[in-house]
Amino acid sequence: MNPNFLKHILKCLFQKMTNPEYSILLPTYNERENLPIMVYLLEKYLKDISYEIIVIDDGSPDGTQDVCKKLQKAYGEDKVVLRPRPSKLGLGTAYIHGLKFAKGKFIIIMDADLSHHPKYIPEMIELRKRKNLDIVIGTRYSQGGGVSGWNLKRKVLSKRGNICSSLVLDFRVSDSTGSFRVYRKDVFKDLVSKCISKGYVFQMEIMFRAQRDGLKIGEVPIAFVDRFYGSSKYGVNEFYDWAKNLWKLFSTVE
Numbered sequence: 001m002n003p004n005f006l007k008h009i010l011k012c013l014f015q016k017m018t019n020p021e022y023s024i025l026l027p028t029y030n031e032r033e034n035l036p037i038m039v040y041l042l043e044k045y046l047k048d049i050s051y052e053i054i055v056i057d058d059g060s061p062d063g064t065q066d067v068c069k070k071l072q073k074a075y076g077e078d079k080v081v082l083r084p085r086p087s088k089l090g091l092g093t094a095y096i097h098g099l100k101f102a103k104g105k106f107i108i109i110m111d112a113d114l115s116h117h118p119k120y121i122p123e124m125i126e127l128r129k130r131k132n133l134d135i136v137i138g139t140r141y142s143q144g145g146g147v148s149g150w151n152l153k154r155k156v157l158s159k160r161g162n163i164c165s166s167l168v169l170d171f172r173v174s175d176s177t178g179s180f181r182v183y184r185k186d187v188f189k190d191l192v193s194k195c196i197s198k199g200y201v202f203q204m205e206i207m208f209r210a211q212r213d214g215l216k217i218g219e220v221p222i223a224f225v226d227r228f229y230g231s232s233k234y235g236v237n238e239f240y241d242w243a244k245n246l247w248k249l250f251s252t253v254e
């Protein structure tokens with residue numbers, strides 16, 4: 001028998017018997033085209049990493065869950081775990097829901113629409129280990145990072161949003177609103193339990209609390225590429241929600 005094949009079988013058996021080290025939380029709403037490519041890329045770039053993917057789908061009308069069930073057949077139900085909710089309940093609470101089922105010691109959060117490329121994950125993991133960090137964020141706004149494909153309005157909103165929240169909440173990280181992060185699970189659980197935000201502003205509140213708690217945070221520059229399939233769920237309402245919550249955080253958190 002080919003020794004590499006034997007090694008692969010033994011690795012699969014070992015992973016089946018033990019808990020994965022990393023739980024990747026993938027919130028989805030109408031991502032039927034993106035999800036299969038995402039899972040394929042994760043498998044490709046995380047070959048030597050023990051992980052599970054938890055898909056939190058909010059009753060997507062486009063059939064994302066059917067696609068996810070096919071992926072479970074292809075990759076195994078312990079590799080692709082489907083934990084749906086009945087309706088669109090917001091990005092922040094999707095992570096909280098997924099966390100309840102996570103078996104890994106570490107949590108990775110990322111978008112399912114390929115804007116966050118899995119190729120950055122090994123570097124994020126390596127940095128966390130090397131510096132013994134609590135959180136590693138994928139940043140668009142430090143040297144080496146960037147955004148591609150957004151129109152000028154969205155670019156300005158995001159960049160100004162980051163500058164504005166840094167001024168109001170005194171952020172020392174360069175990207176407080178992005179959603180590509182690696183957390184120690186206990187740290188994530190604790191932060192989530194204190195969070196009041198439900199939508200997109202969740203990331204900012206978590207980062208604010210993490211910084212206030214004196215957690216060790218590192219950054220890896222990433223190129224954020226706008227989605228090719230489907231459309232963003234970020235609209236005017238999400239922006240108002242973000243601005244309202246920024247103010248709420250500033251005025252209520254002691």
Ligand SMILES: Nc1nc2c(ncn2[C@@H]2O[C@H](COP(=O)(O)OP(=O)(O)O[C@H]3O[C@H](CO)[C@@H](O)[C@H](O)[C@@H]3O)[C@@H](O)[C@H]2O)c(=O)[nH]1
Nearest residue numbers: 027028029056058090091094111112113177179232233234
């Ligand atoms: N389950 C669930 N998933 C959701 C919901 N809203 C959005 N998602 C999923 O969350 C991910 C990000 O949503 P997008 O709609 O693609 O966000 P974006 O416009 O690309 O915004 C990006 O930039 C923001 C600001 O920097 C980030 O806060 C955001 O997470 C994302 O990275 C996608 O996988 C999408 O399917 C929801 O209510 N429920």
Ligand SMILES: [Mg+2]
Nearest residue numbers: 113115227232
């Ligand atoms: Mg997106």
